[in-house]
Amino acid sequence: MRQQLEAFINLAARYEATERPGDYIGDEGLYAQLHRVEPTVKRILRLLDPELPDKINIDQMAGVAMARNEVQRGLGILADMDDWATRLLPDAPSLPADRLHPWVWEPAAPLWAAEARQDAVLAAARTVNRRLQQKLNRHDIGETDLCMQSFDLKEPVAGKPRLRFPGGRNTPTWRARQEGAKYLAAGAFLAIRNVAAHEDVVTWSEQEALEHLATLSVLARWIEECTVESAT
Template identity: 65%
Template sequence: MEAANADQTGGMPWPDWPQDLVIELVRARKIVEVCDQHALSELNQYNSEGLAYWQLVRLAVTEALGHARHADDVDAFLRPKSPAIGADALHLWVWEPAAPLWAAEAHQDAVLAAARVVNRRLQLKLGRHDIGEMDLCMQSFDPKPPTEGKPRLRFDGDVDTPTWRARQDGAKYLSAGAFLGIRNLAAHEEQVTWTQQEALEYMATFSVVARWIEECTVETAT
């Protein structure tokens, strides 16, 4: 009898006494009350007439526990699909140096390699190799006019508008922060505790910086 019961319940033997079935039903009902009102209404569609009563209770318990145990799977299936970042769709300056390291699961080194290439591209674009990457970012995107030996990177747009200035300032602080808070950690810590997702997000940050550097034009002092 126990083996037969186990087959009917997916490998879980049913209790021998009816009152234990009722306890299981109450537990399952409480779970389903939280996650699925439609399923709860279906649990009430059995009656107590005749010998089939406990068979119907058993069926109700099975369905309720099934709803409860698979609630996360159902929720994941019904949840709207979220966008995904494809690493190979990151800016070429970021993914090209990072790809072989990423494939070897050396995520910290991949982030560091990407940061170094972005910095090198910034240096080449401005012709500056005299200061560190954080200071270079702060000076490059600064909305102030360029001075001798200190060219600026400029977004398109009306330089007299608050929006243009905000964009320059945003790029200035974000790019500097990326090198200060991400690159330096990757370079100076023996081993960081980043997850793969975190490392991917950090590379995506440098991808944004790379796109800004490539997008901007260089303004020099006249």
């Protein structure tokens, strides 16, 4: 990132040095190069500070000079990032989104990249539901009822197979996992999927949306871990 920003500043300096009075394009070769790198520079600056790219538009009068100033600020952030990481941020683990369960991140990733967080969460929830339907070969009921029935402790009956965690089924821990998965799964679809699907605009922060994806990722791992038990 630093190399890209420094290259932009060098181009801007060369462009400004060759600009002639009344000619806001100056050296067309340099101007074209600035145009080519402008989108990448704005993307880098947005990662450093979402407000930095707002003033970058080299087609405006004095646009190159304004852009150069914003890029300088970005370089200043980069120069201090190591110190920030050491001195200002809490000593806490991070959650890489691309390591969420693939049923969750693969459908969510392109929408997340487009900053459509609500749609990303909805796409992930729908994919988890489809995987659950496929695993149980059930397409006759909604996702909340399907979760409640799938993890239920009752014996399977015709047309209603169950999901079963591995382990000894007579232990309190095993029963707790089954019951907990049942209610977490149903709650995820009621409180996350339905909100994303039925509200026009959900004001989730990036952190909140990521936590919703993480919840769906936990559910996806449980569904994949369980075996299907059908009535004999």
